[in-house]
Amino acid sequence: MKHRWSGAGIGVVIALALLIAFGGIRYDGFLGSYNILTVLRYNSMFALVGLGMCFVIMTGGIDLSVGSVAAMASVVSAYLSPYGLLPGLLGGVGAGLVAGTLSGLIITKLKILPFIATLAVMLAASGTGLLLANNQSVAVSYDSAFTTLGQGNLLAAFKPEWIDGDNAGWMGTALGLFFNFPTPAWIALVAYIVGSVVLNARPFGRHVLAVGGGEEASRLMGLPTDRTVFAVYLISGGLAGLAGVILAAQFGAGQPIEGIGWELFAIASVVVGGTLLTGGKGSVFTTLAGVLLLGLIFTILNFENGMGWISLSAYWQSVVRGAFLLVVVILQSRLARTAPA
Template identity: 50%
Template sequence: MLSQQGPLLIFVLLFLFASFRYTYFLSTYNMISFFSYNTIFGLLALGETFVIMTGNIDISVGSVAALSAVVATRFSGAGLVPALGMALLVGLLIGLLNGWAVARLRIPPFIVTLATLIGVRGMALIISGAATLSTSGNDFPAIYSGTLLGIPVPILLLVVAFVLGSILLHYTRFGRHALAIGGNEEAARLMGLPVVRIKLLVYVISGILASLAGVLLAAQTYTGNPNEAVGWELNAIAAVIVGGTLLTGGKGTLFGSLVGALLLGLILNVLNFENGYGLISLSSYWETVIRGAFLLVVVLLQTRLAGQKKLRAMVLSPAPKAPPV
């Protein structure tokens, strides 16, 4: 329970603290900037959750986002729909490649996605000519800066992705099968569950959401930079683990991953405000250190809680009966 509700409680307390301490924390500009920017990491975390809950991992999402940003920028002159469509096609194809190698060839997912991370980053450099491209479509940046019914488009995209993902996880056989595979893949295979198809689909979901994050990045910065999104895969994995999903699979929560992504973003936002007060002075390079330290604390706590739960189950379980003589 603590591993699931703890991040939400910390987020609420930290949000309240910042609201009272910093004058402009609740300003419209800061709130829109905070939630719109962290939408990118929320999308990455949602896709990573599906992969991790099956007991696998995808460390290529940062490179996929960078390549998608470059591709979207290349096609931005044709309009928003072609740019978005081509970028999502990139995520779909890379997801299929990862899923096929992991599920069909049974290559360890870390090795597969590490190779993809390197290869896809190289493709981004080739397509962009190792240069930063500029968007040329007038309507393309609207996917990040535009609003619908007064709500920023990135936030709406994240909400839609979360709702669809939750329906998929909790109300379809796909979700139940994914959790079963993460719990015990061999048992799931013996039960006749479509293990290959499920693993293929989770990587496709991860690839598509990573591409969407890349499109938002390009629309935000008006550029396609092949060197962007470095280390984003670690941010996504950190958010998933902070949210309570087990790295070993079999247990996952999209809401927890979303809270984890927002919590990590809120910590950095608070530190930026604190820098302005002059009490502390941390450069942007400390962001990675803070994320890593926070992740380590959460993993240690998660491991300890899991150990206590296992010990409690052993103590409370009835003793086996002696065989009849």
Template identity: 55%
Template sequence: MAVTHPSRTLLSLARPLFGHGALIALVALVLFAAFRYDGFLSAYNVSSFFRYNAMFMLIAIGMTFVIVTGGIDLSVGSVAAMASVVAALASPHGLLAGLLAGALAGAAAGWINGLVITRLRVEPFVATLGTFLAARGAAQLLSGQNAVSVDQAGAFTRLGQGDLLGVPIPLILTLVVLGAGSVLLRFTRFGRSALSIGDNEDASRLMGFNVDRVKLGVYVISGLLAGLAGVILASQFGAGQPVEGVGWELTAIAGVVVGGTLLTGGRGSLAGSMTGVILLGLIFNVLNFENGKGVISIDVFWQNVIRGVFLLLVVIWQSNRTRAGRP
């Protein structure tokens, strides 16, 4: 009878945890921060954290759909800024008008991305970079290069600033989108097609999947959710922000990749992406608490450096595991 070495047994037991590294890191960071900072688990900090990070969670959901097909969307930050301006301009007509205007503006940008990629055969990096510039310019033109105040008399600001049963409305909206997106990705032909395209596009065509239609769909989803994030931005801060959204695409991509989605496509989950986004947001939340203690002082520019280095390290780690044939 063969005897299994104890170290191999331990490794086999621990292997399932390797695919959940982001979740383990998230739990460890929460426990560390809870013991170190008095107000970390306060209702105010938890509520503020999810109210603000709901925008990045929405963008990451859309980015996950794009990346699992092997694509990329660099335009989401600019599209969110443009949508925030459009929503602010429409807000005097009511909450629904502002919500629909901003979301549809984002969906239109995503539709343009999808058409350029599928019909003109332009690489996603180049196509979405063009939309990134165009959306930023449109935001500046529509706003006159100034923040656009939203209607304060109506209910529009409640979308970003209000609570429902003590839970921030942006978080509730994000959880609804997360649930719908998870069903779409895992239990529908569209979702299975998206994963298949990222794994092998040529094989997907031979299997009868409408590759171009699915690609167009994922970019519309990404644009729509970026637009929805822009609506929340305008509602939360009381104004459309034409210069906001810088680096949001990096945050979304980092969160998606940290959550286990392959940049090459074919594998990913929305739950993993949410874990990645929350982990990244929590890191900066902890750094803010450290700033308050006077231990360190990290401004927004260093935060972008940290995001970039963190993403680079995760991509290198992911690449090494892929080359080694490990999941």
């Protein structure tokens, strides 16, 4: 039951640093503020579903429903957006919590395997989203402040004018990144800080890792096993709902089919970050590094397409994602066999 960084966790941080250095050297504008902020804004949604998936996988479970739940939540929040930011936010997160509650109850009360339970919830959420949206995108209201959750920059109003000047220098550039830091990225960052504190400094975090290390042993030790398992699926559903809110706010519409494949991105990010698929070991912040690593790989593919050396369609992202995940799982398996008992 470990929550310290593993070798794979350290490796993903090193790989992320090398990828950033490679991109900065090879591509003009790669380390420019526009590209950095765009990557952070877009990948904040994947960071949130990845965080929820991290807690689920640390218990030895899996949540296949996060993409469909996010899509459904985006539709709910879009319908509520005319009433303001708070109703849209609460509606989307609430939809995610309902889905997470359903998954948790099926797993803990009916004793259905997480794979089957969350597959059923995935299908239900997907169908619900399509029914609510009538199989089309649902436009959000721009008359309320709802879109600031996805398109806004939280501190932009406090940015000094000299930062945008021609002679701002490196300090002005750094401060510009800070004041222009996207609102969705702030949300994701706060979520990861809270998640890290919960995992490393609260009893719940120890319970999560204990359940992943051995559910039956945890039950014999008197730990609240079912409550812990239920809680991680509730967290995963709520974070997926929040990602759906940001999806609707960022793109201006609730999109009932947008979440396809998000669960695979989340699983890949968690595993690349060093969390074992068998549970009992993992780290919150290396999961974030895994999200950024995968996001940057796709950004580099786009930059490479722009240079004209290669021409890869968007479908290659799925190929790269699957191959990357397979390699990491194989490496994890080999390391687990050779690790001392």
